[in-house]
Amino acid sequence: MPIVESPVIAYTGQAFYLRTAHTAYVIGLTEHGGLLHRYFGPVLSRAEDYPTPNWGIVDASGEYPTPTGMWQVAPCIRVVFHDNVRDLRLRYQGHEISASGDELAIRLHDEHYGLEVTLCYHVYADCDVIARQVRLRNTGADAIDVEEVMSASFSLPYDRGGEFRLNHFAGAWMKEKTLGRQVVTPGQKVLQSWTNSTSHQQNPFFAIDVIDAEGNGATEEHGEIWFGQVHWSGNWKIVVEQLRGHHKITRVAAGLNDLDCILHLAPGEDFTTPLVTLGYTDGGFGAMSRLLHRYQRAHILPRNHADELRPVLYNSWEAVMFDVSEDAQARMAEKAAQLGVELFVIDDGWFGARNTDNAGLGDWYPNPEKFPNGLNPLIDRVNALGMDFGIWVEPEMVNPDSDLYRAHPDWVYHFPTRESTLLRTQLMLNFAREDVREYIFNSLDTLLSEHNIRYIKWDFNRTISEPGWPEAPRERQREMWVRHYEGLYGILDRLRARHPQVLFESCAGGGGRVDLGAFTHYDDCWTSDNSDPYDRLFIQRSFMLAYTAKVMRCWVTETSMHEGASYSLAFRFHSAFMGSLGLGGNLLHFSEEEMAEMARNVALYKELRPLIQHGEMYRLIPLSRMDRIAVEYVDPQGSEALVLAFGTQENFWENPVRLCLRGLDPQALYRLEGDLDEGQPESMSGQALMHRGILPRLYGHIASALIRVRKA
Numbered sequence: 001m002p003i004v005e006s007p008v009i010a011y012t013g014q015a016f017y018l019r020t021a022h023t024a025y026v027i028g029l030t031e032h033g034g035l036l037h038r039y040f041g042p043v044l045s046r047a048e049d050y051p052t053p054n055w056g057i058v059d060a061s062g063e064y065p066t067p068t069g070m071w072q073v074a075p076c077i078r079v080v081f082h083d084n085v086r087d088l089r090l091r092y093q094g095h096e097i098s099a100s101g102d103e104l105a106i107r108l109h110d111e112h113y114g115l116e117v118t119l120c121y122h123v124y125a126d127c128d129v130i131a132r133q134v135r136l137r138n139t140g141a142d143a144i145d146v147e148e149v150m151s152a153s154f155s156l157p158y159d160r161g162g163e164f165r166l167n168h169f170a171g172a173w174m175k176e177k178t179l180g181r182q183v184v185t186p187g188q189k190v191l192q193s194w195t196n197s198t199s200h201q202q203n204p205f206f207a208i209d210v211i212d213a214e215g216n217g218a219t220e221e222h223g224e225i226w227f228g229q230v231h232w233s234g235n236w237k238i239v240v241e242q243l244r245g246h247h248k249i250t251r252v253a254a255g256l257n258d259l260d261c262i263l264h265l266a267p268g269e270d271f272t273t274p275l276v277t278l279g280y281t282d283g284g285f286g287a288m289s290r291l292l293h294r295y296q297r298a299h300i301l302p303r304n305h306a307d308e309l310r311p312v313l314y315n316s317w318e319a320v321m322f323d324v325s326e327d328a329q330a331r332m333a334e335k336a337a338q339l340g341v342e343l344f345v346i347d348d349g350w351f352g353a354r355n356t357d358n359a360g361l362g363d364w365y366p367n368p369e370k371f372p373n374g375l376n377p378l379i380d381r382v383n384a385l386g387m388d389f390g391i392w393v394e395p396e397m398v399n400p401d402s403d404l405y406r407a408h409p410d411w412v413y414h415f416p417t418r419e420s421t422l423l424r425t426q427l428m429l430n431f432a433r434e435d436v437r438e439y440i441f442n443s444l445d446t447l448l449s450e451h452n453i454r455y456i457k458w459d460f461n462r463t464i465s466e467p468g469w470p471e472a473p474r475e476r477q478r479e480m481w482v483r484h485y486e487g488l489y490g491i492l493d494r495l496r497a498r499h500p501q502v503l504f505e506s507c508a509g510g511g512g513r514v515d516l517g518a519f520t521h522y523d524d525c526w527t528s529d530n531s532d533p534y535d536r537l538f539i540q541r542s543f544m545l546a547y548t549a550k551v552m553r554c555w556v557t558e559t560s561m562h563e564g565a566s567y568s569l570a571f572r573f574h575s576a577f578m579g580s581l582g583l584g585g586n587l588l589h590f591s592e593e594e595m596a597e598m599a600r601n602v603a604l605y606k607e608l609r610p611l612i613q614h615g616e617m618y619r620l621i622p623l624s625r626m627d628r629i630a631v632e633y634v635d636p637q638g639s640e641a642l643v644l645a646f647g648t649q650e651n652f653w654e655n656p657v658r659l660c661l662r663g664l665d666p667q668a669l670y671r672l673e674g675d676l677d678e679g680q681p682e683s684m685s686g687q688a689l690m691h692r693g694i695l696p697r698l699y700g701h702i703a704s705a706l707i708r709v710r711k712a
């Protein structure tokens with residue numbers, strides 16, 4: 001663990017210094033009570049060496065720009081006071097440093113109107129990141145409408161030689177987390193979602209590296225990167241803005257999406273934004289990923305299950321879809337138990353009048369034809385086989401053909417004069433409403449109280465349309481974007497408190513709800529509905545750029561998305577070994593031999609699981625390469641490592657790829673075991689493994705290798 005000199009936060013009268021193990025973040029306080037962003041980068045040994053913006057860029061260097069005076073950069077906050085004034089003048093009022101020494105709250109104030117804006121910083125020194133948010137409080141006598149309020153902003157070093165490059169995720173359903181990369185040019189680049197979900201198309205994560213004069217950006221091991229994540233599963237926004245005048249100024253702001261959202265602050269009312277985590281490293285993309293993984297495991301994932309290894313699960317969806325019933329599932333459970341599965345999850349189809357996706361959402365009680373005696377007989381059989389039981393729900397949705405909708409047609413988002421748009425024959429429940437929240441909480445609380453359920457797969461299968469909340473007072477109607485997620489997170493908090501034994505999985509048609517807001521409330525996620533083991537390699541590799549393997553659910557199934565493709569069981573397992581293992585195929589389709597091979601792989605995974613889920617992950621081949629993928633998981637002491645390598649296309653006469661390992665003890669001797677190429681030694685020193693490397697056995701268009709490395 002890195003050592004941090006105390007204090008983590010210091011105040012000198014002119015500046016606030018925030019320190020992590022390797023980085024410093026400096027905020028200047030001007031004589032007029034304004035806040036300047038001065039520095040975010042490696043720790044410097046002398047406080048005097050931290051830069052102060054020169055006269056040419058002071059206006060553009062606000063720590064939290066407001067629409068005041070000259071509008072030079074995009075503001076982080078926009079408000080309308082009762083008299084229609086939209087000029088916000090914030091001055092420093094005071095600050096508090098928490099007793100623990102790692103939290104800073106800087107209070108700013110618009111004296112005339114009584115709006116208090118508090119910038120909050122939480123320093124996670126061990127992970128080199130700072131989590132930020134903003135608290136608003138109306139201390140005046142009149143209401144204030146908030147049209148935008150971002151959680152954080154900062155400036156990249158100005159007039160730096162070379163260019164900044166933005167790295168982010170793009171994608172679609174079944175093709176989540178494709179890496180997008182482009183040079184930052186003058187103007188704004190906005191990453192965002194307005195679907196009332198995190199979205200498949202974009203993800204609230206950014207990483208900005210530097211392209212030097214020779215055109216080279218950061219690598220896996222070297223180079224400066226500023227990165228961040230928004231902790232929010234609703235509409236979010238990340239703005240990268242560049243101004244080029246006399247100086248080149250590049251800024252980043254992140255937080256809630258202001259699109260269509262207005263928050264009403266009555267006198268005395270307050271509002272706190274979602275968190276945004278920011279970090280810096282000069283150790284390239286690999287170091288960034290490892291910091292984020294460590295941070296998510298140590299500080300983000302729900303505490304009660306954070307240190308536990310995720311169980312190997314079986315899920316019924318791809319095998320039988322909606323056709324779940326007691327006897328058939330019990331037969332499948334017997335097979336799953338033979339394979340060493342620890343958690344048996346029945347997916348969609350078990351509740352209400354659910355036989356297709358046309359009906360039943362909202363009615364969270366067992367379907368009487370499929371489960372005439374309820375769920376408990378099946379759960380008992382699963383438990384008797386030594387497995388825990390899990391179940392699928394989609395609580396924020398309702399089918400018009402459901403008892404819930406027939407009783408409460410006004411419980412969905414809608415505009416009274418407009419026809420509601422159906423997607424997957426379903427509508428979105430209005431989680432801004434207290435009565436809807438209570439109903440859903442009670443349904444799920446009952447389900448969990450009456451059954452021995454240990455895992456909830458919480459799905460979310462449509463984006464929003466007609467975002468109306470006509471029953472709310474006019475000035476509150478456009479708060480629904482934020483209130484929905486207060487409702488969702490609140491229900492999850494209450495369920496977790498009452499049923500601490502339950503693990504929750506975040507799913508939104510696959511990987512549409514993957515963000516730090518989700519991972520504060522869910523223990524893992526369904527990575528993608530695309531479970532083709534070849535396609536998954538690319539999705540999983542980029543997923544781990546920003547998120548830990550521990551939350552990344554990967555199933556071995558029968559699916560292949562490519563005409564004529566057939567994958568060996570070894571390839572399927574190796575692909576799924578990259579994250580938290582699951583099985584998803586119809587287990588009745590496998591031969592005795594295949595079952596035995598699967599059982600061996602499940603047992604192997606259980607042995608390797610501490611490395612994969614809790615180890616440090618290294619990409620041994622850079623993200624840009626499409627024909628080869630290799631990742632290594634190492635325990636923090638460097639005593640054991642696992643290498644998973646994949647050949648994804650082969651050209652005749654192409655040189656094999658030598659893999660130089662990372663994170664080992666150079667002095668120690670290691671034994672090698674697994675899919676090594678001919679002539680590879682059986683043991684090597686850590687130094688040789690890291691400098692000379694090893695050749696995996698990878699031949700053919702689609703190949704995989706698993707290599708174990710253990711201290712002799």
Ligand code: GLA
Binds near residue numbers: 509
């Ligand atoms: C979504 C999920 C799938 C499955 C189906 C059930 O698409 O991503 O894994 O649960 O819903 O309807």
